[in-house]
Amino acid sequence: MIKTLLFDFGDVFLTLDKSATQTHLKRFGITEFNKEMLIKNQAYEMGLIPTKDFISYYTEKFPQLSELDFIHAWNSILIDFPKHKLDFLKNLAADKQFQLILLSNTNDLHIQWVEENIAIYSEFKACFDAFYLSHEIELRKPNADVFKFILDNHSRKPEEILFIDDTKENTDAADKLGLKTWNLKAGNEDVVDLFNVNRFLI
Template sequence: MIKSLVFDFGDVFLTLDKSATQKNLQKFGITEFTKDMLVKNQAYEMGLISTQDIIEYYTTHFPQISQLDFIHAWNSILIDFPPHKLDFIKTLAQEKSFQLILLSNTNHLHIEWVKENIEIYNEFKNCFDAFYLSHEIELRKPSEAIFKYVLTNHDLKPEETLFIDDTLEHIKAASQLGIKTWHLQAGKEDVVDLFKIKRDLLF
């Protein structure tokens, strides 16, 4: 029986347009993310470099893009937060049937945008027993270490833990540790249907 629910944030609760950042950067001649860019992006997502570092990296390599243009492009992936998903997690929090944990690969610029533009963010965050953002804990999915970090911190048994994420690579990593999973198909499935889709696993 499942005792703890571990949720991803983007495209599980927060609606994303995952192609938007690259589309917007293309306007400034950044046609693809090179290996070096991906390394920098991941370092930023793990909080290993600062916001100013990532901005200076891009504006130095591509002087045609201003700081403001970069920030706009970087945050364009973030769309909105459907209110019915807040109602869902609030109900779960009130029922107290499960321990609720959020585990998200999120960088500082993105979470600052969320705080400024998603009015229900604090109410959402307060629904969780633990709220882990990659740039704050210096770990990111799909590393084994981040899942072990959550399991250890909360003394969780993998077989009693359900992890919900829209990224298959993350799901596979969690599954290898014995964690139960739901690979949510963003745009086709809704997290609020958890008890319809995974009922047999939950109870």
């Protein structure tokens, strides 16, 4: 029996354009994130690098890139938050049938942008019983330790959690630990249809 709904944030609630950052960086001659850069990005996502140092890493590596240019490119992935998704979540919270938890791979720059540009963010956050951001808990998906953190912190058995995430790598990792999962296909599926497409909730 499902007792907890564990939600991702980006492309489940917050609309993303996942190619936007690299599209913007190409204007400065940065065609891809190499292995070193990907490691740095993941460390930043886990809160292991201060924002100032993270920005400096890129502006020093690519002198043609100003601090403002980098921040704009980095945050260009973030688009908007459709209100109907908030309405769905608020109804879910009011119903109190499930414990609601958010688990998001994100970083300080992205959350700063969300706080400044998404007016309904505080309402969204208030719907959850627990709200975990990777850069605050120093854990990230798809690593097994982040799911074990959720299970231990909330005294749940894996089969009591339904995990909703748009990234298959993340849902595959959760599957291996016994969590129920929905790999939501962003653009083709909507979180508001949760109860129509999930056999675990019927």
